[in-house]
Amino acid sequence: MGQNMKAFSRIFIISIVALAILTSFSCKNGATGLFESIAGETSDGSNPTDGFKYANATNVVLINGTYYAAIGRLWERAKAGGLWEINEAKADKYIDSLVADSTKLYAIVKNTNGSLVGIQNFDGTTWSDLSLDLTTQPGHVLRGLLAANGNILAWTEKYNTETTPSVYSFYSLNVTSFELIPGLSEVDSGVPVNLLYDGTNYRLCTVTKLYAGATVSALAAVSPTLGSTALNSGLAGIAFANGRYFLTTSTGWIYTSADGISWVNWTSGATAFVNTDGKTFSFKTPATFSAGGFSYLIAPSVDAGTSSATTTAKGYRMFTISDAGTLALVSDFSPVSNLINYNTTLELASVSRVIPITDGSTLTLFATTLGYGLWRNVWNGSNSTWSGWLRESDR
Amino acid sequence: MRLRCIALLITGMLTMLAFAQTSPAEPVLQSTGNYNMFSAGDSMLSLSAGLGLGVGFFDAEGSYLEPNLKPAVNIGLSYMMYASPNLSFGGEFDGCFYETARDRQFFFAPLMAKAAWTFDLSPFMIIPHFGLGMGISVLGDNLRHVDALASIGSSFAWRYNADVSYELKLRFDIVPQFYIDTPQSNATMILFGIMVGANYHL
Numbered sequence: 001m002g003q004n005m006k007a008f009s010r011i012f013i014i015s016i017v018a019l020a021i022l023t024s025f026s027c028k029n030g031a032t033g034l035f036e037s038i039a040g041e042t043s044d045g046s047n048p049t050d051g052f053k054y055a056n057a058t059n060v061v062l063i064n065g066t067y068y069a070a071i072g073r074l075w076e077r078a079k080a081g082g083l084w085e086i087n088e089a090k091a092d093k094y095i096d097s098l099v100a101d102s103t104k105l106y107a108i109v110k111n112t113n114g115s116l117v118g119i120q121n122f123d124g125t126t127w128s129d130l131s132l133d134l135t136t137q138p139g140h141v142l143r144g145l146l147a148a149n150g151n152i153l154a155w156t157e158k159y160n161t162e163t164t165p166s167v168y169s170f171y172s173l174n175v176t177s178f179e180l181i182p183g184l185s186e187v188d189s190g191v192p193v194n195l196l197y198d199g200t201n202y203r204l205c206t207v208t209k210l211y212a213g214a215t216v217s218a219l220a221a222v223s224p225t226l227g228s229t230a231l232n233s234g235l236a237g238i239a240f241a242n243g244r245y246f247l248t249t250s251t252g253w254i255y256t257s258a259d260g261i262s263w264v265n266w267t268s269g270a271t272a273f274v275n276t277d278g279k280t281f282s283f284k285t286p287a288t289f290s291a292g293g294f295s296y297l298i299a300p301s302v303d304a305g306t307s308s309a310t311t312t313a314k315g316y317r318m319f320t321i322s323d324a325g326t327l328a329l330v331s332d333f334s335p336v337s338n339l340i341n342y343n344t345t346l347e348l349a350s351v352s353r354v355i356p357i358t359d360g361s362t363l364t365l366f367a368t369t370l371g372y373g374l375w376r377n378v379w380n381g382s383n384s385t386w387s388g389w390l391r392e393s394d395r
Numbered sequence: 396m397r398l399r400c401i402a403l404l405i406t407g408m409l410t411m412l413a414f415a416q417t418s419p420a421e422p423v424l425q426s427t428g429n430y431n432m433f434s435a436g437d438s439m440l441s442l443s444a445g446l447g448l449g450v451g452f453f454d455a456e457g458s459y460l461e462p463n464l465k466p467a468v469n470i471g472l473s474y475m476m477y478a479s480p481n482l483s484f485g486g487e488f489d490g491c492f493y494e495t496a497r498d499r500q501f502f503f504a505p506l507m508a509k510a511a512w513t514f515d516l517s518p519f520m521i522i523p524h525f526g527l528g529m530g531i532s533v534l535g536d537n538l539r540h541v542d543a544l545a546s547i548g549s550s551f552a553w554r555y556n557a558d559v560s561y562e563l564k565l566r567f568d569i570v571p572q573f574y575i576d577t578p579q580s581n582a583t584m585i586l587f588g589i590m591v592g593a594n595y596h597l
Contacts, residue, residue, distance in 0.1 A: 033580030034532050034540045035572045039452035039460040043496045277537045344497040348535065 040340035048393040057368035061100035064124035070098035099147035132178040149197035194285045198240040205238040237285025244325025248283035275313035282312035289356035291379040295321040300351035315347040345389035431480035441473040443592025447491040450585040467493040504531040523549040564590045
């Protein structure tokens with residue numbers, strides 16, 4: 001054996017052994033140990049088709065004992081459980097927007113070539129057409145539906161130019177026809193995000209403005225501020241719980257307010273939320289819910305990046321809400337989930353929405369995702385347990 | 396990615412075979428009392444591929460936990476140098492492409508120094524080995540770790556000619572993972588690999 005080769009072999013072996021010793025102990029770069037995370041995985045036994053597993057889901061509603069979901073087409077499954085299947089009556093249609101009141105679902109129905117069929121409602125048995133006259137709003141295109149406290153709103157967009165913002169009009173459902181809300185005709189609101197009823201007033205959140213009113217017809221723009229700074233961009237959704245409003249932004253911030261106008265950071269000295277990789281959260285509309293005597297807020301986040309350099313964090317951040325309406329971050333995601341359940345489910349997904357649906361003593365959270373299917377997490381009030389995040393399935 | 400690795404491996408094996416066949420067909424060398432297949436200074440390059448299986452984990456309290464790993468594609472490259480007709484030292488680098496029960500990608504790459512002993516039962520060889528090194532783990536997008544690794548196993552080889560032999564390799568990798576800040580997250584992973592490979596006698 002040549003002397004050089006001998007020396008090389010010795011150096012190689014010594015280096016490997018030294019590296020092995022050096023790497024034996026280290027600190028975590030994640031929330032759980034790597035092997036601990038794999039060993040802690042539990043399969044939920046679901047085996048969806050790839051089409052369902054990697055689908056975009058946009059909303060879930062509960063009508064007369066059946067869940068309906070907008071996942072391209074209209075899907076349904078029994079409240080008691082089972083598999084999702086496409087609603088037969090609309091099997092050849094796309095569902096563009098889905099909302100509900102206490103007895104009916106409302107959907108924008110389109111043909112598979114993208115042409116508009118119209119807005120229809122469904123009570124579990126019968127589909128009915130609803131009218132929306134766009135002739136008084138030339139250039140407007142029907143875009144979406146919003147719902148709160150039994151009020152159904154439709155909104156349309158008139159696209160101007162790349163340098164001139166679109167304008168939007170809002171319509172309120174009156175029995176079977178949508179009527180233009182005079183104060184919300186061709187407003188430069190930015191894209192509407194969500195409609196909220198706080199028990200007294202309605203709040204409409206768009207990406208650049210907040211509106212408030214005692215009725216949906218009385219909604220008018222307010223001037224939200226963070227200290228002395230106007231809040232007029234990147235708004236991602238508004239929620240309300242325990243006498244406090246919560247506002248998320250697409251730039252990773254969460255604000256709270258007592259009146260929905262003067263906002264403060266969720267906690268003193270707050271910075272934008274980033275994940276363990278340092279990626280900023282791009283929040284969507286927050287969801288609030290109560291279970292077991294505690295109130296919670298979940299702010300979902302999507303990867304809004306258009307390139308690897310601009311990716312944002314997936315998953316969500318979760319908080320408890322005190323009786324006084326202050327937020328406390330729950331780093332381990334308990335009791336709704338836990339680190340390993342979260343790491344192996346929604347942390348991997350662009351979560352577009354978390355939808356709490358209460359039915360008796362059972363609270364079901366549905367999480368819709370962009371390209372990673374539909375998920376549920378069930379609070380069983382009878383034995384005070386959460387299921388953790390489980391994938392919904394179609395087979 | 397896996398298909399690319401397998402294609403690379405098959406190409407490598409075929410190349411070895413082609414090299415071996417460039418020399419005229421040689422009679423299989425028979426072991427005699429005064430002939431050894433290897434002598435000090437000889438070396439052997441091995442390329443192998445096969446199946447990786449998770450045996451399981453032991454948590455910080457020593458309890459056994461299910462592996463939660465689907466069977467993986469393993470590929471490996473090994474270089475051993477003989478210090479005597481039987482004793483060899485060298486190193487091995489592998490790549491193991493696992494998927495967890497919840498469909499996360501788990502890449503594990505052992506890099507180790509090895510000592511092996513060759514039992515020459517011409518035309519067969521049994522080569523048990525012991526290795527010590529490190530394992531590089533990457534789970535999903537954001538969990539990475541480097542840990543110490545111990546490996547034990549054996550190759551069962553058949554000598555095709557003086558230059559080339561083919562082997563079936565069985566191996567256990569034991570990978571303890573320690574965290575200073577959260578010792579409750581400590582765990583030990585045990586993997587089993589069964590691989591076939593081609594050895595080129597340099």
